[in-house]
Structure formats: structure tokens, C-alpha cells
Amino acid sequence: MSKKLLIIACAILMGCCATTKAQKEMTKEQQASYALGANNGEQFKNLGLTIDIEMFSKGVKEAMAGQNQLTPEQMQEAFGFLDEMVKEAQNKVLKEEKAAGAEFLAKNKKEAGVVETASGLQYKVVKEGTGKKPGPTDQVKVHYHGTLLDGTVFDSSVERGEPITFPLNGVIKGWTEGLQLMSEGSKYILYIPSDLAYGDRGAQTIKPGATLIFEVELIEVNPK
Numbered sequence: 001m002s003k004k005l006l007i008i009a010c011a012i013l014m015g016c017c018a019t020t021k022a023q024k025e026m027t028k029e030q031q032a033s034y035a036l037g038a039n040n041g042e043q044f045k046n047l048g049l050t051i052d053i054e055m056f057s058k059g060v061k062e063a064m065a066g067q068n069q070l071t072p073e074q075m076q077e078a079f080g081f082l083d084e085m086v087k088e089a090q091n092k093v094l095k096e097e098k099a100a101g102a103e104f105l106a107k108n109k110k111e112a113g114v115v116e117t118a119s120g121l122q123y124k125v126v127k128e129g130t131g132k133k134p135g136p137t138d139q140v141k142v143h144y145h146g147t148l149l150d151g152t153v154f155d156s157s158v159e160r161g162e163p164i165t166f167p168l169n170g171v172i173k174g175w176t177e178g179l180q181l182m183s184e185g186s187k188y189i190l191y192i193p194s195d196l197a198y199g200d201r202g203a204q205t206i207k208p209g210a211t212l213i214f215e216v217e218l219i220e221v222n223p224k
Helices: 003-010 028-047 053-064 072-108 173-180
Strands: 114-116 122-127 139-147 153-156 164-167 187-192 212-222
Touching: 028 072, 072 187, 173 187, 173 212
Parallel strands: none
Antiparallel strands: 114 122, 122 187, 139 153, 139 164, 139 212, 187 212
């Protein structure tokens, strides 16, 4: 099995999400099982893959029971076919997302208050703070709200109700650059092209080649 398919099949869902009543009632084992299924589903959706869910479930159940119906040769052939499906679907999604991102950024940079840097990062000042600015390796405490171009929220400390702290050299390039433009107390909107975000691979609910939008509030800078 290729590394790409192993990631799709085995990665556990990462990130913090709002906890629903149903989730609270799950056991740890059920949560882990659900997370694995949810991760697979998100990966398939992002790549535009058509998967026979009934056969997928059947394969899991029978393999876990030691009753795999395919020979090693058939398994290898199936994964070769799946590799081609993934490659074709990913290229299609990548082309569409990059085109949509380029179109959006070309229009957005003409909007009032939007500034574009040499790297292609765009930002808009919502509120200008008066505190210190972070360096490239400083720890920062922020609140943020991340969306896709269609408005879909993929991650938000605001919705979770708790800011996060991290080193600026440990995040995507668009954040490393964008946060250094801000002073403590500032709130900016960052428009991040894919090459400054998750690139051609994407990440979890973020499609390959996706342009991202973050509203970021810089709460505190802690020099390293």
C-alpha cells in the first residue's frame, strides 16, 4: 500500500471540535472508531473519490474476523487501481481549487483596505493594536476563525471559546508572515494562497490547493 493510501486508511482525526451530546455518550473506543471512520470519509470527500461504503465496511469487518476474501495478488491489484483513482481525483481537485483561489485573490486585492505582500499573502486590518510585534520564533497567543472560500468553517478557536498558544515557526507560512505584521491587540483578516498554507496536499478537511481565510486576533506575544 502506498504512503498516500496508508494516510487515508489509518490516520486518526486531529484537531478540536465542538462536543455534541451524542459524542459525550460515546465510549473512548467508540470515539476512536468513529474518528477513524470520519477521517477516512473526509479524505475521500476532499479527493472526490467514489467509494462503495457497503463494500468498505464489509472489507473491514471480514478482515478483522480473519476472513479477507481477496488474495494478496488481488489486494495489490486493487491498491494499484486505488492509487490511480486517488491521483486522478487529487489532480482534478487541485486544479479546481487553485483556479478558484487565483480568481478570488485577483479580485480580493482590489477591495478597499486589502494589502498584498511580495509573497502573495493578502491581509486586511480590522483593528490595529499598540503592543509589541512577534518575531519569527516567538510564542503567540491568538484567537482565530478559519474558513474556506465558500464560507465553510474548518477550524475556530473562537467557536471553541479558548485561544491557543504556539510558536510562529511551527505553523503555515501565511501565519508566520502574517502574524509578524501584527501588534498585540490587533485583529487582521489573512487571505492565504495555497502555497503559503497546506499546498498541493491539503490537510484533513482542507482540499489540495485550497486558499484559506483567517480572522486572527493577536492577544499576546511571548518572546522565545
